[in-house]
Amino acid sequence: MPAPHPGALDPDEAALAARASSEALPEDEPVPVMQQILENPFLLLFIGVAMPTVLYIVWGVMEIVNIPVAK
Amino acid sequence: MSAIEPPRQRLWWKQPLDRVEGTWIAIAFAWCLVMFFMMPYWHIYGRQNLANEAYRNTPENYQAKTDAMVAKYKVREETDLKIPVVHPPAGSDVFLIARLWSWWPMLELEAGKTYRLHLMSMDYLHGFSLQPENINIQVHPGYEHVVTITPTAPGTFGIVCNEYCGINHHTMASRLYVVK
Numbered sequence: 001m002p003a004p005h006p007g008a009l010d011p012d013e014a015a016l017a018a019r020a021s022s023e024a025l026p027e028d029e030p031v032p033v034m035q036q037i038l039e040n041p042f043l044l045l046f047i048g049v050a051m052p053t054v055l056y057i058v059w060g061v062m063e064i065v066n067i068p069v070a071k
Numbered sequence: 072m073s074a075i076e077p078p079r080q081r082l083w084w085k086q087p088l089d090r091v092e093g094t095w096i097a098i099a100f101a102w103c104l105v106m107f108f109m110m111p112y113w114h115i116y117g118r119q120n121l122a123n124e125a126y127r128n129t130p131e132n133y134q135a136k137t138d139a140m141v142a143k144y145k146v147r148e149e150t151d152l153k154i155p156v157v158h159p160p161a162g163s164d165v166f167l168i169a170r171l172w173s174w175w176p177m178l179e180l181e182a183g184k185t186y187r188l189h190l191m192s193m194d195y196l197h198g199f200s201l202q203p204e205n206i207n208i209q210v211h212p213g214y215e216h217v218v219t220i221t222p223t224a225p226g227t228f229g230i231v232c233n234e235y236c237g238i239n240h241h242t243m244a245s246r247l248y249v250v251k
Contacts, residue, residue: 035084070126070133070215 137166169197174245198234
């Protein structure tokens with residue numbers, strides 16, 4: 001039975017051991033917010049486009065529109 | 072281990088940060104902060120042109136203001152094109168027109184005195200580059216840019232257009248005189 005890494009338990013053994021010592025199973029714990037963000041490629045794609053667009057294009061256009069008219 | 076495989080633990084975010092990785096991140100972040108704060112610092116204390124005064128205007132209005140200045144302060148004409156040379160009073164507003172493919176008029180300023188130099192283009196984008204100084208300003212159509220300048224030493228300075236503006240861009244040059 002191939003173990004992925006030496007010394008590590010395979011998932012079934014880990015679940016059994018956790019239940020035996022009444023630890024919370026890894027599947028029950030909530031996923032941290034940062035991990036949810038970094039694991040979502042489409043969210044990252046959206047942020048990667050939206051941030052520069054807002055900070056450069058939108059902010060820049062706002063500055064230009066606010067240039068006063070000459071007297 | 073490769074980036075294509077899923078991480079060893081389901082909740083990998085909780086894996087404690089390795090000391091070497093933490094040190095690397097700290098050093099890289101410190102350098103990012105240095106580079107970030109160098110930008111405003113050098114913009115101000117490195118005597119770069121502060122781009123902070125501009126107005127929206129029309130070519131007709133701006134031409135009228137420039138003509139008024141030329142009418143009041145013209146001292147002579149130069150070159151075959153008979154470009155007027157103006158000697159405006161210290162502290163006043165000085166107007167320079169950039170058009171395809173010339174600068175109009177020519178300016179004669181006094182050393183040690185401060186002027187408000189207005190720059191605007193009548194047609195397309197040009198660049199105001201004062202030679203041999205390190206002053207370079209974009210000259211836009213429709214926007215009047217104002218720079219406060221104080222010539223420090225007398226002499227003859229060159230003005231070249233450093234923003235490509237067409238077939239005769241390379242001929243778009245002028246002189247700026249600074250007298251005592």
